[in-house]
Amino acid sequence: MGFVDSLKTGLKKTREALFMDVETLFSGKAVTEETIEAFEEILFTSDIGVKSTTEIIEGLKEEYKAGKIKKTDDIKVFLKSTMTAILGMPQPFVLYRERPFVVFCLGVNGVGKTTTIGKLAMKAVSEGHSVILAAADTFRAAAIEQLDVWATRAGASIVKHQHGSDPAAVAYDAVEAAKARGIDLVIVDTAGRLHTKTHLMEELKKIKRVIGKSVPGAPHETLLVLDATTGQNALSQAKLFNEAVGVTGIALTKMDGTSKGGIVLAIKKELNIPIRLIGVGEKIGDYQDFIPGEFASALFD
Amino acid sequence: MFASLNEKLEAVFKRLKGKGFLTSGDIDIAMKEIRLALLEADVNFKVVKGFVERVKVKSLGAQVLESLTPGQQVVKIVNDELCLLLGAENEKIRLSPNPPTVVMMAGLQGSGKTTTTAKIALHFKTQGRRPMMVAADLQRPAAIDQLITLGKQIGVPVFFSKEEKNPVKVCRDAITVAKKEARDIVFVDTAGRLHIDDELMGQLKDIKDAVLPTETLFVADSMTGQDAVNIAHTFNERIGVDGIVLTKMDGDARGGAAISIREVTGKPIKFIGTGEKIDMIEPFYPERIASRILGMGDVLSFIEKAQQTFDEKDAEKFKDKLLTDSFTLDDLRDQLSKIRSMGPIQNLLNMIPGFNRMKGVEVDEKQFVRIEAMINSMTKKEKRNPDILNGSRKIRISKGSGTTVADVNRLLKQYKDMKKMMKMFKGKKGFKMPDFMPF
Ligand SMILES: Nc1nc2c(ncn2[C@@H]2O[C@H](COP(=O)(O)OP(=O)(O)O)[C@@H](O)[C@H]2O)c(=O)[nH]1
Ligand SMILES: Nc1nc2c(ncn2[C@@H]2O[C@H](COP(=O)(O)OP(=O)(O)O)[C@@H](O)[C@H]2O)c(=O)[nH]1
Ligand SMILES: [Mg+2]
Ligand SMILES: [Mg+2]
Numbered sequence: 177m178g179f180v181d182s183l184k185t186g187l188k189k190t191r192e193a194l195f196m197d198v199e200t201l202f203s204g205k206a207v208t209e210e211t212i213e214a215f216e217e218i219l220f221t222s223d224i225g226v227k228s229t230t231e232i233i234e235g236l237k238e239e240y241k242a243g244k245i246k247k248t249d250d251i252k253v254f255l256k257s258t259m260t261a262i263l264g265m266p267q268p269f270v271l272y273r274e275r276p277f278v279v280f281c282l283g284v285n286g287v288g289k290t291t292t293i294g295k296l297a298m299k300a301v302s303e304g305h306s307v308i309l310a311a312a313d314t315f316r317a318a319a320i321e322q323l324d325v326w327a328t329r330a331g332a333s334i335v336k337h338q339h340g341s342d343p344a345a346v347a348y349d350a351v352e353a354a355k356a357r358g359i360d361l362v363i364v365d366t367a368g369r370l371h372t373k374t375h376l377m378e379e380l381k382k383i384k385r386v387i388g389k390s391v392p393g394a395p396h397e398t399l400l401v402l403d404a405t406t407g408q409n410a411l412s413q414a415k416l417f418n419e420a421v422g423v424t425g426i427a428l429t430k431m432d433g434t435s436k437g438g439i440v441l442a443i444k445k446e447l448n449i450p451i452r453l454i455g456v457g458e459k460i461g462d463y464q465d466f467i468p469g470e471f472a473s474a475l476f477d
Numbered sequence: 478m479f480a481s482l483n484e485k486l487e488a489v490f491k492r493l494k495g496k497g498f499l500t501s502g503d504i505d506i507a508m509k510e511i512r513l514a515l516l517e518a519d520v521n522f523k524v525v526k527g528f529v530e531r532v533k534v535k536s537l538g539a540q541v542l543e544s545l546t547p548g549q550q551v552v553k554i555v556n557d558e559l560c561l562l563l564g565a566e567n568e569k570i571r572l573s574p575n576p577p578t579v580v581m582m583a584g585l586q587g588s589g590k591t592t593t594t595a596k597i598a599l600h601f602k603t604q605g606r607r608p609m610m611v612a613a614d615l616q617r618p619a620a621i622d623q624l625i626t627l628g629k630q631i632g633v634p635v636f637f638s639k640e641e642k643n644p645v646k647v648c649r650d651a652i653t654v655a656k657k658e659a660r661d662i663v664f665v666d667t668a669g670r671l672h673i674d675d676e677l678m679g680q681l682k683d684i685k686d687a688v689l690p691t692e693t694l695f696v697a698d699s700m701t702g703q704d705a706v707n708i709a710h711t712f713n714e715r716i717g718v719d720g721i722v723l724t725k726m727d728g729d730a731r732g733g734a735a736i737s738i739r740e741v742t743g744k745p746i747k748f749i750g751t752g753e754k755i756d757m758i759e760p761f762y763p764e765r766i767a768s769r770i771l772g773m774g775d776v777l778s779f780i781e782k783a784q785q786t787f788d789e790k791d792a793e794k795f796k797d798k799l800l801t802d803s804f805t806l807d808d809l810r811d812q813l814s815k816i817r818s819m820g821p822i823q824n825l826l827n828m829i830p831g832f833n834r835m836k837g838v839e840v841d842e843k844q845f846v847r848i849e850a851m852i853n854s855m856t857k858k859e860k861r862n863p864d865i866l867n868g869s870r871k872i873r874i875s876k877g878s879g880t881t882v883a884d885v886n887r888l889l890k891q892y893k894d895m896k897k898m899m900k901m902f903k904g905k906k907g908f909k910m911p912d913f914m915p916f
Contacts, residue, residue: 220522223702226513285725285753286587286698315753317626318619325618339626368753370728405585407519407702409730430586433671435704458586458616 207245212236215251222438222475223407228445232258252476259475262441263468267450269296269425271305271361272396276354278362278387280347280395282380282421284413285368287403288429288455290319293363294326295455295463305360307332310350312343312383315367323365329460333359343367343379344386351390364395371416384421399452401427404437414443423447428466429455436475484772485510486548504536507551518731518770521706524740532558549897556767562736563763568720568745570597573691576661577609579652581688583681583716584696585708586669589724589750591620593696594666595627596750596758601662602633609660611651612637613644613684616668624666631755634658644668645683652688665690672711681716692719694747697738699723705734710741718742723766724750727757735766806860809892810852813845850878851888863889 212233219229236254239245245254271277279296281289290313297307309327311334313319320336327334335350347364354362366383369376387394400423402410417423428437431454440451451466486507508529515525535554572578580597582590591614598608610628612635614620621637628635636651648665655663665688670677685693695709695718712718721742723735726749735746746761798804852860854877859866866874871885878884 217522220516221703223519223704226517284700284728286589288587316623317630318622321619321622322617370725372727372729403587403698403700405698405702405704405708406700407705407730407734408517409519409700409728410702412729430671433585433704434673434707435702439702 207240207248207251211248211251212240215255218475219255219438222436223410224438225408225411225442228262228442256469256472256476259441259472260469262445263471264444264450266465266467267425267452268465269397269399269427269452271300274391274393274396276308276351276359276362276391276394277396278351278354278364278391278394279397279399280364280366280384280387280421281399281401282366282417282423283368283401284370284403287368287401287406288427289313289368289401290322290326290365291458292399292401292427292429292453292455292463293323293365294330294460296363296453297326297330297332297361298460299463300361301331306358307361307363308350308354308357308359309334310347310362310364311336312346312350313365313367314339314341314343314346319365319367326460344383347383348386348390351387351394355391371413371420377416377420380417380421398422398424399427400425400449401429402437402440402443404428404430404454405433405435406439408439410439411442411446414447414449418447418449423449425450425452427451427453427455432456432462438475485514486551488548501537503547504533504551507536507548508533511551511555514771515733515736518772519700519702519705519733519737520770521703521733521737521740524706524737527740528558528562528736552771556771559736559767559770560763562739563766564739564745566762566764567760568747570692570720570747572662576659577652577655578662578692579665579688579690580662580692580694581665581685581690582667582694582696583712583718584669585671585698586617588669588696588698589722590614590669590696591623591627591666592753592755593694593722593724593748593750593758594624594664595631595633595755597748598633598662598664599631599755600758602631606662607658607660608633608662608664609651609655609658610635611648611663611665613648613651613665614668615642615644615647616670620666620668627755644680645687648684649687663688672708672715678711678715685716690719693717694720694722695738695742695744696722696724697734699726699732699734699749700728700730701734703737705737706741709738713742713744718744720745720747722746722748722750723761727751731770731772732766733770736770804896806852806855806863806892809895810849813848847878847880847884848888851875851880851885854878863892 215236216229216233219232224232232255235258236245236251239254245251281293283289293309297309300307307330309323309332311320311323313323314337320339324334324336335346335353337346337349343366350362350364353359364383364387366380369380371377384395384398398421400414400417402413414423414426426440426443426449428440428451431437443449444451454464454466456462456464511532512525512529515528516522520528532555535558536551539550539554570578570580582594584590594610598610601608610624610633612621612624621639625635625637636647636654638647638650641647644667651665652663665684667681667684668677670681672678693716695712697705697709701708721738721744723732723746726732739746749759749761751757751759798808851874854874859870866885866889871882875882875885
């Protein structure tokens with residue numbers, strides 16, 4: 177299934193419900209203030225947020241007053257292009273030349289970090305790269321065992337210590353092992369943590385420092401995993417994780433549900449962090465590159 | 478990032494000072510602010526619409542109480558309405574007259590089902606019951622190990638099978654064993670699933686039919702956005718939900734999903750999860766979530782935390798001060814230094830009314846040090862009566878504390894806000910005055 181298809185399946189139900197109203201109410205009719213309000217509702221219910229929605233709708237209203245918006249389709253075209261412009265060019269996850277290439281995965285609790293790591297490892301292995309996973313979530317019960325299962329599924333190696341041990345030491349060992357064995361990719365799994373907990377954010381900084389000590393310039397990708405079900409709090413997450421360790425990309429998981437993950441638009445707008453990929457299921461292959469134009473289309477077609 | 482609704486409405490109504498009632502024009506402006514505040518807090522769009530209409534009707538013609546400004550009056554109406562919607566406080570898990578009581582957990586992936594299962598099991602164990610947990614998540618890698626580990630931690634047995642592929646069978650066997658072992662309460666931890674996943678929702682219904690739970694708890698992440706209505710509605714419709722648990726309330730999410738979920742299910746919120754550790758679960762109090770959604774801070778949670786730090790004598794002293802309205806800046810400084818000994822300041826600050834707006838700006842120890850320095854630079858007279866602080870006094874204080882006049886002004890405003898907020902809570906109907914408040 178392609179990116180658009182899988183997105184569309186996921187978004188189908190809500191979109192149908194929403195557009196049913198819009199379509200039946202307004203198709204063929206001239207655009208009125210009410211039509212614009214209906215679209216405002218779509219933006220709000222996509223979790224795009226008050227600030228971004230208000231700004232986008234203001235833009236739409238200006239176009240409308242200038243007489244450039246006549247049909248419902250004009251609104252869709254306008255919104256799609258506005259949103260695509262905000263999201264920018266596709267910037268999928270890729271391994272650049274550095275070896276080992278180090279990916280540092282973080283996020284709040286239960287968003288899908290470990291699963292996403294399994295998926296990325298599988299993709300890298302299938303492209304012919306060697307992969308080590310670092311089990312630096314030493315906190316959550318059976319987190320190490322969980323990553324172990326994913327390593328086996330993906331055909332990657334794993335570096336793990338005991339439950340409760342120092343996560344920075346695990347990350348360090350993994351990166352050192354990769355250097356010694358000429359491994360292409362290291363992905364560091366970390367324990368979920370709420371961005372408001374200062375001591376846990378300090379711990380992340382330490383892990384990052386330690387990785388950089390072993391491989392100058394690493395981590396090469398600091399991937400923040402966000403759950404598409406999350407509302408406005410995702411913006412706060414992105415801000416604080418970014419402040420702490422500098423986020424270079426976002427993985428948006430659980431896009432196979434009915435949530436639309438619109439908050440990434442606000443995140444891109446405010447913090448300019450690119451969205452690299454989306455998770456569309458619990459299986460190892462349930463992963464797609466994030467393509468801005470198609471993400472926007474899937475919301476409005 | 479979030480200015481509180483109270484603050485916004487105060488601004489809207491500033492020019493209406495002295496009015497004895499609110500006109501419909503005033504109300505419309507206020508309703509717009511309320512709508513945006515609720516949307517910002519993740520309350521669902523449609524739910525917000527209905528809510529705002531109800532609040533509007535109640536606000537129209539409402540007499541502005543003498544003790545409150547029009548802004549506070551409307552906030553009070555909103556707050557009361559939110560509390561009404563959020564339902565009763567401290568609803569317990571119902572126990573079956575024919576043990577074992579069976580509690581089934583349901584929810585999306587990663588919402589906190591397994592952690593919550595162990596938390597509630599421990600809660601019952603400490604009450605002298607004989608709980609058992611059932612590992613019915615055969616989907617997520619190492620989910621069984623996760624529950625086994627938690628079981629060991631809390632000393633509660635876990636029923637599991639690493640060979641069986643059918644969770645319905647596991648659950649059926651578990652109930653047989655529970656009866657044989659005379660367990661009086663059984664917790665069934667199920668796999669996370671999407672509400673639109675027909676097959677897995679069917680499976681959950683099968684599990685329910687097999688174990689016939691006394692309670693089915695829907696476990697929801699408090700950070701959930703607009704889709705909370707669809708998710709909760711579908712779970713309730715297809716499986717039947719008896720109670721709700723809101724997890725991850727220890728963060729800075731406003732928790733508007735609580736409103737959405739209550740509105741579409743009408744089921745009581747029974748617990749809130751406030752941390753990853755196994756004892757971090759609390760009963761639900763609507764007041765707390767309401768003030769959090771309004772951005773007024775989680776006053777009650779804060780008080781509870783504070784109670785563990787401040788002793789009885791402090792409490793009595795403070796109560797007196799509050800009743801006689803003689804809470805001074807000196808008291809504020811003393812309270813702050815005690816708070817600093819209470820743990821991560823950021824977590825605490827989020828809960829303090831009037832302080833939460835500082836979040837994301839400079840919520841660090843330095844801020845506290847600065848406040849202390851400013852108060853220390855004031856004379857006794859100034860501390861007791863900050864109204865006498867004129868321009869030159871403020872300059873002296875800022876110089877003496879290495880801060881700016883703007884810092885001093887901010888502190889004074891916060892101090893005033895706090896006093897105002899205290900008065901408001903004091904006068905609120907149905908609001909039980911705690912034995913003491915730290916501010
Ligand atoms: N439906 C769906 N579930 C997912 C997705 N990604 C992860 N999950 C599930 O979300 C839950 C938490 O995932 P996990 O990787 O353990 O999260 P972590 O705590 O952030 O490491 C698990 O039940 C996963 O199977 C996704 O893209 N779609
Ligand atoms: N901060 C915080 N984390 C929680 C809370 N409840 C659960 N978690 C974390 O959320 C993640 C997912 O929890 P889990 O119980 O595995 O979710 P499940 O997939 O629904 O069974 C884990 O990292 C838990 O430690 C809570 O109340 N606060
Ligand atoms: Mg994990
Ligand atoms: Mg679980």
